[in-house]
Amino acid sequence: MKILLIGSGGREHALAWAISASPLCDRLFIAPGNPGTAQCGENVVLDIADHAAVASFCKLQGVSFVVVGPEGPLVAGLADDLAAAGLKVFGPSKAAAQLEGSKAFTKELCAEFGIPTAGFGRFADAASAKAYVAAKGAPIVIKADGLAAGKGVVMAETLEEANEAIDMMFGGGLGAAGAEVVIEEWMIGEEASFFALCDGTNALPLASAQDHKRVGDGDTGPNTGGMGAYSPAPVMTPAMEARVMKEIIAPTLAGMAQRGTPFKGVLFAGLMITAQGPKLIEYNVRFGDPECEVLMPRLRSDIVPALLAACDGVLDQITLRWSDEAALTVVLAARGYPAQPETGSVIRNIDKAAALDDVLVFHAGTKQEATGALLAAGGRVLNVVALGKTVSEAQARAYRGVDAIDWPDGFCRRDIGWQAVKREREG
Structure with a gap:
């Protein structure tokens, strides 16, 4: 076809x-x-x-x-x-894509169908939002309701930061995405990304991953679209995956069908694994980026029949095989990202990185000149992906790939996978 x-x-x-x-x-x-x-x-x-x-x-x-x-x-x-x-x-x-298009929509769905998530309030003006923040205290999470290209979430550690975020959003800093604001409690736990194909009725779990949102090493600096990821996420044990399917994915599918807006596609659940169990941070209605870059190399089955089954309502007839190996991706970003990335610089030696054992390079924000030169054309520019028996091995291979690329105007985090590597070292 x-x-x-x-x-x-x-x-x-x-x-x-x-x-x-x-x-x-x-x-x-x-x-x-x-x-x-x-x-x-x-x-x-x-x-x-x-x-x-x-x-x-x-x-x-x-x-x-x-x-x-x-x-x-x-x-x-x-x-x-x-x-x-x-x-x-x-x-x-x-209608079903509102699960990502409107954070308020998803929070209301969670409230209606008993899906565990952070406590929240939704606001259409700055004054009421600030009053809510004053009553709840900090730290607290401020989110633009609409799509904001990964930049619509502020983890406010102080009341001053929260109020600045509210003013920025209602002041038009994120365009129409900030016309309404959702304010959530600050959840404590470990984040994970979980994916499931859905056909409106059935859900087929895929694999888990862990993203790294902050721009700097040690999870410092502003949030980004993602600076790297690895799969699987150790915190997502088989027992935890079963809980996520039962407590979060299944009631979401049932609720969307009950509302007359059945969900077909891939559900990407951003999760916080808390002391009480898994809680939904937010939904995306597509494969994650950079999580997709570590899921696809681990998938051993043909992806096309699974995607078709999601369309045809027959996911219950599909099984998928996954590699036991870990995959890890490091995002190479343009200097100035996420604020004002500097584009137009020349990137060399991608072929040297891709020639390394178990290393792949996926392009994200590049353009090819007529001369053949490859230029940076976005904020997140390349994904260097590696497979390994452990996350530690995949990490070492990925950074060898990064170091083979000649791009002085790019940068990356040097600690992608640190939580899993720490677990492996501690045994």
Whole structure:
């Protein structure tokens, strides 16, 4: 079959790498793609915000299956419009994508269906939000309700930081995303990312991962879209995964179906593993980035039948095999990220990194000049991924890959996987 993959980041390069390996995939298009995805299929110039143009391209090229990578097009209803044009689409409807598009929507769903999460309040003006913060105290978490490209969460350790975040959001610092604000209690525990394919009724657990959101070593500095990740997350034991499926994923699917907005696609549950058990931090309605970059190399099964089963409502007929090895990715970012990344610098020797044993390099924010030069074209630019028998081994291999790349204007965290490495050393 001919498949169209929507997106241009590291997640999409990882998905393109996995999809292109499927015997079911005769031809893969990626819109708009990046220099890395061009190695897996054909990049196409297509305005993905123009849903009619996407549908027309699919009809013209004989595309029968569309996989939507990023959240923006899903929240904008791309899956609905393509389905109305007779195409099979992996990704939730606009109504179901509210699980990511509106934090308030998800918090209300949790309250209605008894899904464990942080205590919260939702506010449409700064004065009431500040009054709530004053009553609750700090530390406290301030979140923009809408999509903010990973920058809509402020972990406020003081009342002053919380009030500054509230003023920033209601002052238009995040655009329409900050028109409403959700304020949550500060949960104590260990974070983990958990993924499940869903077909509206059934859920098939995938693998777990742990992301590193803060920009600096030791989990310092501002939040980012993610500076690295590893899989599996040791805190997600089989018993904990079973609890997450029973207490969080299953009631979410049931609740969405009951509301008349069944969820089909991939549910990405950001979790806090607390002393009381797993609690939902938030949902994403697509594969994580950079988590996808460690999930795909560990997946030993063909991904395409699983994605199709999610569309067709037959996930209960699918089983997936996963490698016992750990995978770890280090994000190479442009100087100035996450505030003002400096773009346009030249990157060399990616091929040397990719030639190392058990190392992959996924492109996230790059562009290829006509001369062949590869340039940084975003904040998060490359994902250097490695496999290993342990997280420690995968970490060492990934940083060997990082050090093989010649990019003086890039930077990375040097401690990705530190919690798992510490566990391994302590035995």
